[in-house]
Amino acid sequence: MPSFEIGEQDFLLDGEPLQILSGALHYFRVHPDLWADRIRKARLMGLNTIETYVAWNFHSPERGVFDLSGQRDLGRFLDLVAAEGMHAIVRPGPYICAEWDNGGLPAWLLATPGVGVRTAEPTYLEAIAGYYDAVLPVVAARQVTRGGPVLAVQVENEYGAYGDDADYLRALVALVRERDIEVPLTTCDQANDEMLSRGGLPELHKMATFGSRSPERLATLRAHQPTGPLMCMEYWDGWFDSWGEQHHTTDPHAAADDLDALLSTGASVNLYMFHGGTNLGLTNGANDKGTYLPITTSYDYDAPLAEDGTPTAKYDAFRAVIARHAPVPAERPARRAPAPVxxxxxxxxxPLVDALPLLTEPKPFTYLPTTDELGHWSGLTLYRTQVEADDLALAIDEVRDRALVLLDGQPIGTLSRTEGLTTITLPRRAGRLDVILEDQGRVNYGPRIGEAKGLIGSARTATREVTRWDVGGLRLAxxxxxxxxxxxxxxxxxxxxxxxxxxxxxxxxxxxxxxxxxxxxxxxxxxxxxxxxxxxxxxxxxxxxxxxxxxxxxxxxxxxxxxxxxxxxxxxxxxxxxxxxxxxxxxxx
Structure with a gap:
């Protein structure tokens, strides 16, 4: 029977040492007709493994729904990995970060009163059990022990950056093992002492995440993982972009030199990302470390394989490094041809004001409801009220995340979470006020995971509190x-x-x-x-x-x-x- 084990010094595939050369490739960010192409190009760069997260909310956009078809067909993706002769690592979360909306956690779940977030709270764990019931059979059937490509499954994700609830991690381990996952289970955390101490369990193999100074970071990991092979589960070879900031790039030769140093130690690696892809639709996340910054639609990540599947200078530099440590196919992928102009x-x-009756059926409220209360989990939401000539201004306690304000269909300004704009001056006339609220992406990292969207708190004018609203989500996706x-x-x-x-x-x-x-x-x-x-x-x-x-x-x-x-x-x-x-x-x- 095939086997994959964690030995005293090496990963062991059928008893033989294996240095894992992996690349991150998220099936949910790539059109399914292009999966095989991207996987093949990973092999041509010299990789032997594909790693993917599983985004829970991508499969379960509404309570009671779980979709494994089309772009959500994880089984087909893993079968294509196997067909290319490669291994797979699966990271099903339930939290994934990944600069993905809500870090992969369903908004409908976190809108449940009393539910915990990334903790051993019964409602949260019960929902995870249902998620695992749906997705883990797909993984279990494709484990290496059953002739498939899957070598390992990760439990949670960089948990040490968020919490230290060992009971929660052990509950996840039990849920995973109860669903026939028999391959090794792992954790990963950023390569510092605090996070590695908080985020793992003694019984699980620890891995680290970092993007530079590889020998030093691996030494930190070794202090927390005394035996067994070392692996960087996320070697950050680029970075994501946020709206309003610069496009992030890293020097391909410097990144390649550091990768060479990593592989020269005998450690294994997962390139994050090998191929970034695209945040199609309304799937991008956001970061908030004091300033709310939504992630761009492109998730190119300055990865070795560009957003459109084109090999880059970093691809060539990494390929040359890998060739010093493992066999690399002679074939090279084609370069980008000019696209049609x-x-x-x-x-x-x-006009949007004319389309609103076709996109939403707003309901009356005596307060500002969140979009979560509406069961509207992403996109645009209409908040409508009447204003008087002496109202003069409208102030909202908090805006999540950006809003266009119109009076009788004419734009009069914007409100913005990122810019701290929560008040707008009103013309001196009565009329219908429409606030078109945009959820720009749910926070994917840190303590603000799970927060509700919408106009938050109360609304006041210069003369009164506004308590009559008609509110509805727009059907856009x-x-x-x-x-x-x-x-x-x-x-x-x-x-x-x-x-x-x-x-x-x-x-x-x-x-x-x-x-x-x-x-x-x-x-x-x-x-x-x-x-x-x-x-x-x-x-x-x-x-x-x-x-x-x-x-x-x-x-x-x-x-x-x-x-x-x-x-x-x-x-x-x-x-x-x-x-x-x-x-x-x-x-x-």
């Missing part, structure tokens, strides 16, 4: 059919060269090569969402750094393709462009 006129328009039909029926505007008056839905069609990846550029547009052939690509924002959006070839088709843009502010003209290569933005602040 074309302009698309989006000249059918539907997918875009409501009624709104899309109305947009398709709209007469084109007379001139696409004229500025676009937002907030507005705009539509256009285009024909192109359906077998080619595309890069969408929205120069002159402000902030919003884009759909291509019904798929919500995600968010764009002139705040940058990202200037292009990746449109994977499988999203396109022969004949007419449809693009819909929801612009919240305005655009210089009603045209978007496809360009020949990605532009992820400036690299200096």
């Amino acid at each position: 074309l302009d698309v006129v989006v000249d059918q328009r539907l 997918p875009l409501a059919d009624e709104a899309l039909d109305r947009l398709r029926a709209a007469a084109p505007v007379t001139s696409s060269a004229a500025p676009v008056d937002g907030p507005v839905l705009s539509r256009g069609t285009f024909t192109t090569d359906p077998d080619a990846d595309h890069f969408l550029r929205l120069d002159g547009w402000g902030k919003g969402l884009v759909w291509v052939n019904g798929t919500l690509l995600g968010r764009y924002w002139a705040a940058g750094p990202t200037h292009t959006m990746y449109v994977a070839a499988p999203l396109l088709r022969a004949g007419d393709n449809e693009i819909v843009v929801l612009e919240l502010h305005g655009a210089a003209r009603g045209v978007v462009s496809f360009v020949d290569a990605p532009d992820l933005g400036h690299t200096e602040r």
Whole structure:
């Protein structure tokens, strides 16, 4: 029977030492038609293992729902890893961080009154048991002990950065083992004494996460893991981007030199990331270490394999290093070919205020409900009230996360969590006030995991507290059919060269090569969402750094393709462009 064990000095595969050369590749960030391509390119770089998180909320967006089909087909992904002759490591959380919305934890669960977060609280553990019931049979059937690719399963994720509840970790171990997982279980924590002490268990094999000074970090890990092989479970070879900041890059040769130092010790490694992919739809997370910063749609991560699957200079540098320690195939992946270049006129328009009745059915409240109370877990939410001429201003206790404010359909300003803008001046007239609230991504790291979204607390004007509201979530993922039909029926505007008056839905069609990846550029547009052939690509924002959006070839088709843009502010003209290569933005602040 095949076996994988943790020996005194080495990982042992069927009794023979194995240095794990792994790369992180999240199936939920890559179109399923491209999984095999990305896995193959990992093997061609010299890797022998693929690591993936499992994002609980991706499979279970609503209570009682668990989806393992299409892009959520973890079993098919692992089978493709096996077909490429590679091993797999699975990290099912339940918390994953990963710069993913809510760190992978379902918002519906954390909205449950009294539920714990990453602790041995009964309601929380009961929900995890249900999650494991759904996902772990997929993993169990594909363990190396049963002829599959899965070598190991991780328990929780960098728990030492959050808590120290050993009973919680042991409860997770019991839940995993009860569901037929027999391969080794591991933990990982950042390579410092406090986190390694807090985040593991003596009975589980500890691994570390770091991105530099590898021999020093491994020595720290050895102090907490006296025997057994050393492994960096996340070798941070790049970094993620946040809106409004620079595009993060690392020097490929410096990163390769440090990887060489790591592998020269005999330690194993998982490159985080080998291939980052894309935060499609509304899946990006956010960080809040004093300032709330949402993550960009692109999760390129400056990884060896770029967002569109193209090998980079870092790929070549890492491949050369790996070749000093293990066999590397002679074949090399092809370089990026120029993508199709074309302009698309989006000249059918539907003002958002006219679309609101087609996107939501708001309900009355005598207070400001959170979006969690509505069961609306992401995207945009309408808060509507009436104001009087002497109200003069509107102040909200807390805004999570950004809101466009309109009076009788005309924009009058924005509220912003990141900028600390919670008050807006009102014109001296009575009218209907619409606050279009955007959840920009739930916090994925730290003590604010699980917080509710929406307008929080109370709302006051210069003269009174506002206690009458109509509130409803907008149906955007997918875009409501009624709104899309109305947009398709709209007469084109007379001139696409004229500025676009937002907030507005705009539509256009285009024909192109359906077998080619595309890069969408929205120069002159402000902030919003884009759909291509019904798929919500995600968010764009002139705040940058990202200037292009990746449109994977499988999203396109022969004949007419449809693009819909929801612009919240305005655009210089009603045209978007496809360009020949990605532009992820400036690299200096």
